Structures are given as C-alpha cells and as structure tokens.
Amino acid sequence: MKVIPAEVLHTVVDKHGYAELSWTRSVPLPGDPDFPVLELPPEKLRYSTARAFPLKLAARRMANGSVLLIAQLESFDIAAHAAATPQWATPGKYTPGTEDEAVDHELGFDEGWADAEPECIFICDERFAVFWRAAHARKRFGLTAPEEPSLYPVALDKPALAAIKDALKAWR
Numbered sequence: 370m371k372v373i374p375a376e377v378l379h380t381v382v383d384k385h386g387y388a389e390l391s392w393t394r395s396v397p398l399p400g401d402p403d404f405p406v407l408e409l410p411p412e413k414l415r416y417s418t419a420r421a422f423p424l425k426l427a428a429r430r431m432a433n434g435s436v437l438l439i440a441q442l443e444s445f446d447i448a449a450h451a452a453a454t455p456q457w458a459t460p461g462k463y464t465p466g467t468e469d470e471a472v473d474h475e476l477g478f479d480e481g482w483a484d485a486e487p488e489c490i491f492i493c494d495e496r497f498a499v500f501w502r503a504a505h506a507r508k509r510f511g512l513t514a515p516e517e518p519s520l521y522p523v524a525l526d527k528p529a530l531a532a533i534k535d536a537l538k539a540w541r
Contacts, residue, residue: 370436370535373429377475380468381439385490388440393500396511396520405503406511406520409442413489416514416521420444423485424523427476428535436539438493438501438532441478442512443485450484477528495540505533 392410395403409416425441465471472490473479493501504510504525511520525533 370428370430370539373431373437373439374475375432377472378429378431378437380472381490381492384468386492388491388493388497390496393497395503401507403503404511405500405507406513407500407523408513408515409489411514413491414442414512414514415444415488416512416517417444418519418521419447420521421447421450422488422512422521422523423481424525424529425476425478425481426529426532427478428532428539429476430539435494436536438497438536439476439490440493441473441476441490442488443481444488445485453484493536498537498540501533502537505530505537 392408394406394408396406398404414422422442422444425443427439428436429439430436465474469487470479500510508530509522509524512523513520
C-alpha cells in the first residue's frame with residue numbers, strides 16, 4: 370500500500386476533511402435488513418435522482434503507519450450522459466498544475482467519465498470499518514442526503530473493492 374505524501378494529506382484534510390460517523394447508517398431493504406447507507410450533508414452532495422454518482426476509493430498509509438480510505442464522489446446528469454457519446458478521460462503522463470490535480474493524480478482519481486463533476490472528497494479511518502465491511506460484502510451501498518426519500522445504489526467496482534479490502538486488512 371502506498372504511503373500518502375504529507376503535503377497531499379494536508380491538502381485533503383484542510384480542503385475536504387474527515388467523514389463523520391453520523392453519515393453512516395443502515396436501512397432495511399427487502400432481503401437485507403441492514404443495508405449500508407451513506408447519508409452525506411448538503412454541503413458535500415448535490416443529491417438528485419437525475420444524477421449518477423461514480424465513486425473512487427484509495428487506501429493509503431500515513432507516515433505513522435495508520436491507514437486511511439479516501440473517497441472521491443463525482444456526479445453527472447444521467448439523461449445528458451446517455452444522450453451524448455460518453456467520453457472516458459484517461460490521464461496521460463503530465464505534471465499536475467493545481468493542488469486538486471496533485472491530489473487526484475496521487476490518489477489515482479484522475480481517470481473517469483469526462484462529464485463527471487466533483488462532489489466531494491472525504492477521509493475514512495478505522496472507525497468506518499463496520500460500514501465499509503458491510504458495503505464490501507454486498508459490493509454496493511446506498512447514497513442519499515438528509516430529507517431525501519430515495520437511495521442511489523453505488524456499485525463497487527474491482528478497484529474500489531480492492532481499496533476497501535486493503536483498508537479493512539489494516540484496520541483489523
């Protein structure tokens with residue numbers, strides 16, 4: 370597992386911060402009485418049923434040996450995305466020009482749908498092991514915002530599952 374450079378960690382902490390345990394909960398769904406849900410506050414998420422929410426995860430070790438799971442949530446308009454020819458943005462070899470680009474590059478977050486817009490980045494530590502273990506077991510979790518009556522199902526792809534697995538190994 371990569372060690373996160375101190376300057377990148379400081380940028381993420383200062384600009385985005387740590388997740389709050391109060392954002393996690395479980396809801397009963399048919400066939401799953403404890404489905405994991407991440408309920409992000411409005412300043413972290415422009416929740417809409419008309420948007421899709423791709424998620425990127427990176428497990429990183431800090432200099433002191435502690436492990437963090439860093440999440441980046443993006444969104445795009447589902448109808449506009451379907452109507453256009455979706456473009457996958459793959460980074461070339463480049464030198465990041467801004468703090469945000471440096472964070473994205475270091476964490477591997479600079480690849481994805483070209484029409485996706487950043488929503489938020491947040492850091493999870495070992496306090497979130499129960500949530501991420503439940504999401505990993507199901508290969509998905511629900512995403513919502515306060516006062517929203519719906520859940521967006523976030524499917525976890527292979528890279529996200531691998532990042533969660535790495536963090537969970539360290540958090541035992």
